[in-house]
Amino acid sequence: MEIRNIQPGDLNLICRHRELMFREAGRDEDILTAMRPNFRDWLESKLLDGSYFGFIAVLKDSAVAGIGLMEIDWPPHPSHPIQNKRGYILNVYVEPEHRRRGIAGLLMEMGEAEFKKRGLTYAILHSTGMGRPLYENIGWSSTSEMAKPLE
Numbered sequence: 001m002e003i004r005n006i007q008p009g010d011l012n013l014i015c016r017h018r019e020l021m022f023r024e025a026g027r028d029e030d031i032l033t034a035m036r037p038n039f040r041d042w043l044e045s046k047l048l049d050g051s052y053f054g055f056i057a058v059l060k061d062s063a064v065a066g067i068g069l070m071e072i073d074w075p076p077h078p079s080h081p082i083q084n085k086r087g088y089i090l091n092v093y094v095e096p097e098h099r100r101r102g103i104a105g106l107l108m109e110m111g112e113a114e115f116k117k118r119g120l121t122y123a124i125l126h127s128t129g130m131g132r133p134l135y136e137n138i139g140w141s142s143t144s145e146m147a148k149p150l151e
Helices: 008-024 029-049 103-117 132-137
Strands: 002-005 053-059 062-073 085-094 123-125
Touching (some): 008 062, 062 103, 085 103, 103 132
Parallel strands (some): 085 123
Antiparallel strands (some): 053 062
C-alpha cells in the first residue's frame, strides 16, 4: 500500500468518500443531495489553495482510504493557550472491503504527525458512531461541544 498526499485531482474521490461516510452513518438522502454540490464547490477551492490537505491510501492503483486535514483559525483556549489555530480532521473514510486492517489508524497517525510538523499542538474532529471506537483507542476523547441549527 502506498500513502500519498491529497491532490486537486482527488476532488471526486473525496466527495464520494464524504457522501458514503454520511450515508453509512444514516444521514437522509435529501440532505446528502443538498450537500453534494455545495461541498464540491467548497472543496474545490480549498484543494486549489492548499487549505485542505491530507492523505490518500492507494492499493494496486486504486484509492482505498483518505483523510482530510485543515488548519483552522481559533482563539487561544485553555486547551491551547498560546496558539490561535487548531488542526481539524475530517472525511476519514476507508472503503468497506479494506476496513479492519489498520489503514484508518495509520492515516490518523500521519495526520497527527503532519499537524505537529506544522507546529499545531491541538486538534479536533467530529466522529460518526462507527469511527468513535477507533479515535478513542488512539487517545482521542469527547469534548463538551454542543451544536444547534440556526434556521
